Amino acid sequence: MTTRTLPRVRGGIGTSVGRPDGEPKVTGNFAFASDLSSPGMLWGATLRSPHAHATLTELDIGPALAMVGVHAVLTQDDVVGSPMFGQVEQDQPVLCDGTARYWGEPVAVVAADDEETARRAAAAIVAVWEPLDPLDDPERAAEIGSTFREMRIRRGDETAEGSVVVEGFYETATQDQAPLGPEAGFAIPDGEGGLDLYITSQWVHVDHRQIIACLDLEPDQVRCHPAGIGGAFGSREDISLHIHVAMLALATGRSVKMVYDRSESFVGHVKRHPSRMWYRHEADEDGNLVKVTARLILDGGAYAHTSPAVIANAAFFSVGPYRCDNVVIDAVVVRTNNPPAGAMRGFGVVQACFASESQMDSLAEAIGLAPLELRRRNALAPGDPFATSGQVIQGSLPTVAVIDALESIPIPDPIPSDDPRLAPGGTGLTTPRSAVVRGVGYAVGLKNLAFSEGFDDFAEARVVMTPAGIEIHTAAIEVGQGLVTVCQQIARTVLGVDRVAVVWKDTSQIGSAGSTSASRQTQMTGGAVHDAAVGLRDQILSLHGGDELRDDGVYKQGELVATVNEICSDGPVECHVRFRHPKTYPPDADGQGEIHAGFVVAAHRAVVDVDPELGLVRVVRVDTAQDVGRALNPQAIVGQLEGGIMQGMGFAVMEELVIDGGVIRNPTFTDYLIPTFLDAPDVEVRIIEEGDHWGPFGAKGIAESPTISSTPAIVAAIRAATGRSLTRVPVLPTDIVGV
């Protein structure tokens, strides 16, 4: 380990430096994937199944092919390579293989001169269906063994009993990530049988692996480029239109653009798993947890996607950030004919946290303890065994500190505002203001950092000195979270150099950075950038006999000994790193072992005003204390926390994709409600810095935490205001009114 004092540099870590892509974004000049175009390009469109489960008895593409301006109509028969794709399990046909297994499953794709013609042509394809009964009940699916993965966790004494017992049954609905940027891809054939693909993705290398398999091409024949992304939140972790647009470009020999409209986007990406969860918490009379027993069912929909990893997360985080020596967890993710589920911010932990934090409130009430006091008594700390996997907690885990910090934030004036715009339901409120009741609720949430269960998790980055400044080469995906800024900050701080730019590379130019998910890129790609910057610095200083690097060159005892041009006289100088986090292992038959690489904890307090007559809720404020390891960019942290809380609030009181017989009934922004400016609660943030045992400067990933415990905190506040048990999210007006 090199020990040296970090140079002071502008825009280094710990500062709220702005985004390098900020100016193009405020001027409209930033190129999102859906903005890409070229003269003479074609537009793609998709025909989808109108049934959740059906046999395709006839498919006639003739009418579409006969249309003027149509250049290709492709079906599963045109898939020349592997007919199936999938990140974990290759179980989904590229296009319908004769059976539709969910509503909206892609059946055929079309390329045409313009968007309108492409859509009309897709609609002109004749598809004849024989509908089948959809398997849409997850419990029935579990009964008949239609599952993707079952998790069994047994720790301690199954016969242990506590003197205080609380039981509950909880449900969570389907939430959509609803990123504002739609799925989009732009494929440019290279004239030699390969192509360049600009795509909305969270992990271009894992897309690339699936794409080349289905196209039957060599790795270097397909180059996947990160394209401008308008949010992701998990929705882009799996393939959507990637293979389709590539097939169309290869079939026509022309550039092809595909963009989903909003309704198609709702159908075209995986969503948060709906869940049903039964829990029993047992404690002694002082509130010490004795045993937690739980059964969880998550509905994975028609295809696997990341369901096997999601159910593991739900199971391992089913107890939350608490010590408990006796744990009995059975969790299953089932295969149904419902819309496929996959990654969404919080990744299985959101569901489990809603149930387990609701249980902690029930337990606190049964024992007569304040909600946070019960949590403090059981708080998980470094050195403790993790309740589920039994692994000893390494690194930092300031559970008590986040609880204490949350409590230190002043509670606002208990009197609801007189401004009618701030009432539940806004100016439409018809209930007397005096009838509005206020409630306060709390929750604490724990999340794993990066990939678990022995996955070979790594990130590559290259840090390069050029005469024009430092370049960071990576294929890590910037979805808006600010990775681009954090990478610059880390490199500046390590190198002592101001001029640092991130240069995105395609899959042929650099190895995988892993997924932009699992709260991992600040630590993983950040870690790779850190180590590559250290390697580059030490290499240059050693070669030129210097003791300090600055923008213009190498210095020794304050004297310039080699200019940047001299350093780069034989070309750019670089250091390439493949960064790995501490090794993890798959669980044993009882779910025990070193499963997770690290942990992050956060606490939330919600204040709500409720109109009990109409069942309307106004979330007045949601305050949070967040473990961050070390704050690399405080402003970006606050932005992630506020945004994550808003998605947690949406899930608590308004966001539900209504699915009936496998059919999504509300795939539009008119019917799927997302919090607006008028819904947005005030947020106060306390950042807790206790450096972690790995990652750049001790920093942790933080972006999932705000979406995990904000939801149960808000529901707890509504319970406090109404006295209702409220065991399902989102909480609907009918749940509050009790009809």
Add this chain to the structure above:
Amino acid sequence: MTVPIVITVNGERRSVDVAGSESLLHTLRNDLGLPGTKDACEQGECGSCTVIFDGAAVCSCLVMAADADGATVTTVEGIGEGAQLHPLQEVMLAEGAVQCGFCTPGFIVTGVHLLETNSHPTEPEIREALSGNICRCTGYGAILRAFTALTSEGA
């Protein structure tokens, strides 16, 4: 079937043939080379496609292009003076109000329109004026701080 229209976009008169079924949003993005105006819902719910249309902030996805004949339109590309950012653009950057940025053009256009009609809006007025613009990333906090910083400076 197309219709010839003439519109003034960002101060420039443009002639274009538009399809009868085409929205102004499509014309701006696909025919006039102005992709800064974003397409996210095409139902007037998210505000990503907001433009100033004859003095009103409207969702361009809800305006038929053929009806825009003779109109004066300002898009995000027309905000600011040349390379000089509008103060709202500056303060949005300073406050970290931009994450993925997909909603940002809509917020900039709606916000500039708000400030042109009400130079010192109160917080409830800011929230109300921007309530037709959805942001999925920021939780609106930084956007509110940007507007508050701008309007409380007495700019």
